[in-house]
Amino acid sequence: MTTSKKKLVALQFPFFENDYEKNLKTLTSLINKAPDNAIVTAPELCLTNFSFDKLNEASEFSSFAKKEILKLSEKKVISLSMCEKIGENFYNSAKIFYKGKEIHSQPKVKLFAFGDEEKHFSPGSEENIKIVEIDGLRYGILICFEIRFIRFWLKLQGADIIMIPALWGKLRKEQLVAITKSLAIINQAFVILSDSANDDMAKSSGIITPFGKEYRNDESSYISYNADLNEIKKMRRYMDIGLK
Numbered sequence: 001m002t003t004s005k006k007k008l009v010a011l012q013f014p015f016f017e018n019d020y021e022k023n024l025k026t027l028t029s030l031i032n033k034a035p036d037n038a039i040v041t042a043p044e045l046c047l048t049n050f051s052f053d054k055l056n057e058a059s060e061f062s063s064f065a066k067k068e069i070l071k072l073s074e075k076k077v078i079s080l081s082m083c084e085k086i087g088e089n090f091y092n093s094a095k096i097f098y099k100g101k102e103i104h105s106q107p108k109v110k111l112f113a114f115g116d117e118e119k120h121f122s123p124g125s126e127e128n129i130k131i132v133e134i135d136g137l138r139y140g141i142l143i144c145f146e147i148r149f150i151r152f153w154l155k156l157q158g159a160d161i162i163m164i165p166a167l168w169g170k171l172r173k174e175q176l177v178a179i180t181k182s183l184a185i186i187n188q189a190f191v192i193l194s195d196s197a198n199d200d201m202a203k204s205s206g207i208i209t210p211f212g213k214e215y216r217n218d219e220s221s222y223i224s225y226n227a228d229l230n231e232i233k234k235m236r237r238y239m240d241i242g243l244k
Contacts, residue, residue, distance in 0.1 A: 007038040010194045010223045012205035017049045020061045041194040042080035044165040052120045059085040073097035079163040089122040104132045112145040166195040173202035184208035188235045210235040
């Protein structure tokens, strides 16, 4: 690891299908609040929301917005998910950006049937759920509903930081809190959860440490924590389950 301290940031804001430009403006202003070398996670589909009835428009805007996000990633790691068209199919793709480049792309594997995702998006491949190393830190990313699948947790064991862009409904808020805390403890990693702040969403965004300590705030659009990355090694030594 290049440094033992990192600013971890979870963004939490409302976003809508009828104002893509406003969504982008909100996102970029919040990313700009984060200091250099921060690790920032934004909500699932925060540029366009689901936009099932206009996926061509949503994917085109996401492609445009991606250029702006790439600029902001020169000195920050930024993750989120966005609507993406590949060939004739649409995907809900998680992205990791850093140093002005797209480091990793991961189309959502487990689409949320109750939200009709399966009718509009194509699923990605489980092979893309993997640990990505950036400057000596190991990252993993899961999109919302995917955190319910234990086999995906296992694929990310050994990651230092697990980022979760989400659009998680408030009726299942307690489950979101319990699952993300458990993920941090079982994988002995920092978890950054970024959920939507729309009225029907759970919020619950924040940072959870490898020891299970939670820093959440349902009232804030910008939640940050100055993480001591040595906590990862300490937890893995203290409670040795075979992770390095």
